[in-house]
Amino acid sequence: MEDLSPRPAPPAAPTVWRALFGRRYIAGRRFTLSHAVAHRAIDLAAEVLWRRPRRPLPPDDTLRQIVVAKPDHIGDLLMATPFLAALKAGRPDVPVLLLVGRWNRGCAELLQQCGLCDEVEYLDLPFLSGKPDAARLRLFLADVRRLRARLSRGGPAAFVDLRPYAPNTLFLAALAGKAVGWRIGFGTRGFSRLLDGEIPYERAVPMGQQILGALPLLGLPEPGPYRGPVLPGFPEAFDLARFGLAPGGYILLHMESREQAREVPSAVWRDLLESVLRAGTGGRTFVLVGKAEGENGRQALAFLAERGVPALSLAGKTGFADLFHLARGAAGTVCIDSLGSHLSLTFRRPTLVLMRAGISEYGSFPAPGPDLPLFFTPTGPGQEAERALDARRFALSLAA
Secondary structure, three states: OOOOOOOOOOOOOOOOEEEEOOEEEEOEOOEOHHHHHHHHHHHHHHHHHHOOOOOOOOOOOOOOEEEEEOOOOHHHHHHOHHHHHHHHHHOOOOOEEEEEOHHHHHHHHHHHHOOOOOEEEEOOOOOOOOOOOHHHHHHHHHHHHHHHHHHHOOOOEEEEEOOOOOOOOHHHHHHOHHHEEEEEEOOOOOOHHHOOEEOOOOOOOOHHHHHHOOOHHHOOOOOOOOOOOOOOOOOOOOOHHHHOOOOOOEEEEEOOOOOHHHOOOHHHHHHHHHHHHHHOOOOOEEEEEOOOOHHHHHHHHHHHHHOOOOEEEOOOOOOHHHHHHHHHHOOEEEEEOOHHHHHHHHOOOOEEEEEOOOOOOHHHOOOOEOOEOEEEEEOOOOOHHHHHHHHHHHHHHHHO
């Protein structure tokens, strides 16, 4: 009998470290020796200016706030939601200040509404929000001055940076001086000697699980397994009918990414959608979401129209909160390794993710299982049979 249960992700490659003059940094497809030299020079200066003996975590009654910095993209921020939920449950009397990039404003405000943080602040790190032109650099420096002043007068605080890559925000914790009594971070791309507690890093472990590894450093219980983003207290009221949709009556398509290398050729999308339709979708409507339709979106809509399949484009027509509600109301989502996958997993919906070899990160996801209908499918040439089988798995989960 054919096995149609979710397949596990392929084994991750071991962590590769680049050692240089007594420090080590995680390597990667965009991290060269010249990057390591630059980080080592920055580390040398930082240790002269800001290094101090490691400190124990302040008692609960003296800790006035916990700053959680996650200046990544939206999917990365969603991966941190189980950590934020456990932090608020474990330290309910300590205010949590969430520090994100402005591109995550909508998501951060929703997390605050759901009770995962008490306040939100913004810091646009260079190279994460596009090339650092003069205007972006001025905004960055203004952010640093404002945040340094705020942290310096905020009293005893713990600062948790949840970004394992460069750039990160640990320099800001150091700039705040004695007011930040406890610094926690990965230390994998610099500043490791400035930390009071270092989050363990291992590439084979899902990133959401590694983020949960910061909890013991804050005196909280060992984390359970990472099972995807969580949104306790997510608002129920939402009228899908204004889009002409009904709960469970549609399948989301999300085909775009800020990192274009993750996007998939239209021919692969056509092949996969053909397989999904052949497996059966129960007559559901396909709904395209994202910032813009793009060429892939237009071709997918044209293909569905040729097949007489109901389809609707909401690309560029929804707000951020709308996307969450649409993901919750969907029967499932077909997407690339980007925001759409994390939105779908937030609500434990069947999720079929197109993965590009050497680009897509399996470590961004929890382990698939009966409680989490997550299906990875390859996008390379000659892998049509695998995609067809994954499409059948996905279609079967829609009917479950």
